[in-house]
Amino acid sequence: MASSSSSSSLVTLFSLLCFICFSNGFTSTNILDNIQTVSFDEGYTQLFGDTNLMLLSDGKSVHLSLDQRTGAGFASQDLYLHGFFSASIKLPSDYAAGVVVAFYMTNGDLFEKNHDELDFEFLGNVRGKEWRVQTNVYGNGSTAVGREERYGLWFDPTEAFHHYSILWNHDQIIFYIDGIPIREIIRNESSMGGAFPSKPMSLYATIWDGSNWATSGGRYKVNYKFSPYIAKFSDFVLNGCAVNPVDHSSACDKAESNNYNTISLSTKQKYAMQSFRNKYMIYSYCYDRKRYAKPLKECSSNRRESLKSYRSNGVKLSKRHRHGAGNSATI
Numbered sequence: 001m002a003s004s005s006s007s008s009s010l011v012t013l014f015s016l017l018c019f020i021c022f023s024n025g026f027t028s029t030n031i032l033d034n035i036q037t038v039s040f041d042e043g044y045t046q047l048f049g050d051t052n053l054m055l056l057s058d059g060k061s062v063h064l065s066l067d068q069r070t071g072a073g074f075a076s077q078d079l080y081l082h083g084f085f086s087a088s089i090k091l092p093s094d095y096a097a098g099v100v101v102a103f104y105m106t107n108g109d110l111f112e113k114n115h116d117e118l119d120f121e122f123l124g125n126v127r128g129k130e131w132r133v134q135t136n137v138y139g140n141g142s143t144a145v146g147r148e149e150r151y152g153l154w155f156d157p158t159e160a161f162h163h164y165s166i167l168w169n170h171d172q173i174i175f176y177i178d179g180i181p182i183r184e185i186i187r188n189e190s191s192m193g194g195a196f197p198s199k200p201m202s203l204y205a206t207i208w209d210g211s212n213w214a215t216s217g218g219r220y221k222v223n224y225k226f227s228p229y230i231a232k233f234s235d236f237v238l239n240g241c242a243v244n245p246v247d248h249s250s251a252c253d254k255a256e257s258n259n260y261n262t263i264s265l266s267t268k269q270k271y272a273m274q275s276f277r278n279k280y281m282i283y284s285y286c287y288d289r290k291r292y293a294k295p296l297k298e299c300s301s302n303r304r305e306s307l308k309s310y311r312s313n314g315v316k317l318s319k320r321h322r323h324g325a326g327n328s329a330t331i
Contacts, residue, residue: 035084036237036239037235037237038237038238039058039059039060040059040060040236042059043076043077043236043238044075044076044077044236045075045076045077046072046073046074047072048070048071048072050070050072052070052072052228053065053073053074060234061232061233061234062232062233062234063230063233064101064206064230064232064233065227065229065231066099066208066209066222066227066228066229067224067227067229068224071206071207071208071209072206073206073207073208074205074206075202076202076203076204076238078238078242079107079200079202079242079243079245079248080105080201080238080240080241080242081199081200081201081240081241081243081250082169082170082240082241082257082260083167083239083240083241083260084165084166084237084239084240085105085166085168085237085238085239085240086163086164086165086166086176086235086236086237087205087233087234087236088161088162088163088235089101089161089162089164089231089232089233090157090158090161090162090231090232091122091158092124092229093158094226095126095127095223095226096124096125096229097124097125097126097211097214097221097222098209098211098215098220098222099124099207099209099210099214099229100122100206100207100208100210100214101122101124101205101206101207102120102122102204102205102206102208103120103122103203103204103205104117104118104119104120104121104204104205105117105166105168105197105201105202106201106202107199107200107201107202109202110199111199113141114140115141115199116138116139116140116198116201117139117197117201118135118166118173118197118201119134119136119137120134120164120166120175121133121134121135121136122157122231123210123214124214124215124222124229125215125220126215126220130152130156130157131153131157131158132150132151132152133150133151133152134148134149134151135151135175135183136148136149137173137197138195138197139192139194139195139197140195140197140198140199142194145195147285147296148284148285149183149281149283149284149285150281150282150283150284151182151276151280151281153177154280161235162178163176163178163179163235164177165179165237168260169261169263170198170260170261171186171261172184172186172187172263172264173197174263180272180276181269181270181272181273181276182276184273188298191297191298192297199248200248205231207229207231209222240260241256241257241260281316282315283314283316285299285314286298286299286306286314287299287306287310287314288313288314289312289314290312291314
C-alpha cells in the first residue's frame with residue numbers, strides 16, 4: 001500500500017511540473033528534464049526538534065510534530081540563488097489554533113541585518129474552521145514593511161497531500177498551490193527597489209507555537225491537549241542554482257541559470273491566478289489602509305478598487321456586508 005501511494009504521489013507531482021513548465025512555454029529539453037524529487041538525506045538536514053522529526057518511506061517523507069516540549073524543523077543542505085522549490089504537505093487535523101507550519105526560504109543566518117525571505121505560512125484554526133495560508137516577501141532586511149497576503153483554500157489541507165511551490169528568479173517570484181499560481185511579485189526598481197530578494201537562500205520547513213498571533217490575532221492559543229500536532233512533508237524538489245556558502249559562486253552554468261530567468265506566466269495561468277485571488281484572498285497588505293495610510297508604491301494602482309471589497313484593515317468583507325446586509329468579515 002505504501003508503494004502504491006508513493007507512485008501515485010510521484011505521478012501527481014510529474015503532472016504538476018508538466019503543467020507549470022509547459023504552460024510557461026518550456027519543452028522537455030529545458031528545465032523539466034532537471035526536475036526530480038530528492039530524499040531527505042540527499043537535500044536536507046534536521047534543524048531542531050530531535051525526536052519530533054521522523055523519517056518515513058526510506059527518507060522520502062518527513063513528519064514534523066509539535067508538542068508541549070518543542071516543535072521541529074529542517075533546512076536544505078545547500079544555499080540557492082534562484083530555482084524551483086516544492087514539497088507536498090499535509091497539515092494537522094482537528095483543533096489546531098495557534099499552530100504554525102512554515103515552508104520558506106531565507107538567509108537570515110548569513111545576513112542578520114539585511115536578510116531576504118520568501119514565506120508560505122500555514123495558520124491553524126479552531127475546530128470547524130479551515131486553515132489559512134499566508135505568503136510574505138522580505139528583501140534586504142525590509143522586515144519593517146510586511147507584504148503579507150492571506151488566503152482560504154478550495155480543499156481541506158488536512159485530508160490529503162497538496163503541492164506548495166516557489167519559483168524564484170532574477171525578475172520575479174511566483175507562489176503556486178497544486179500548480180496554480182496564486183501570487184506573482186515582479187522586480188521593479190521604481191516600486192520595491194532593494195526589497196526584492198536577491199541573495200542566496202536556504203529552504204526551511206518548521207512547525208511551531210504561534211499562539212500570540214496566528215489565529216484571530218492571538219485570541220485562540222495552542223491547546224496541547226490535542227498534541228502532538230503532526231505536519232507531513234513529501235515529494236521534495238530542490239531544483240535551483242546551488243552556491244558556495246563562502247564566496248557565493250554558483251554551480252550553475254549561464255544556460256542553466258537562464259532557464260529560470262526566462263519563465264513567465266502564460267495568459268491561461270494569469271487568468272487562473274486572478275480567479276484564485278478574486279475568490280480566495282482574504283487579506284492583502286496593499287488594501288490595509290490602517291497599516292499603510294500611504295500605499296506602498298507597488299500597491300498604488302489597485303488601492304482604489306479595493307474600497308468596496310476590503311475593510312480599512314485589509315481584511316476582505318463578507319458578501320453579506322458588501323451587499324449592505326450585516327457587518328461580518330472574513331478573517
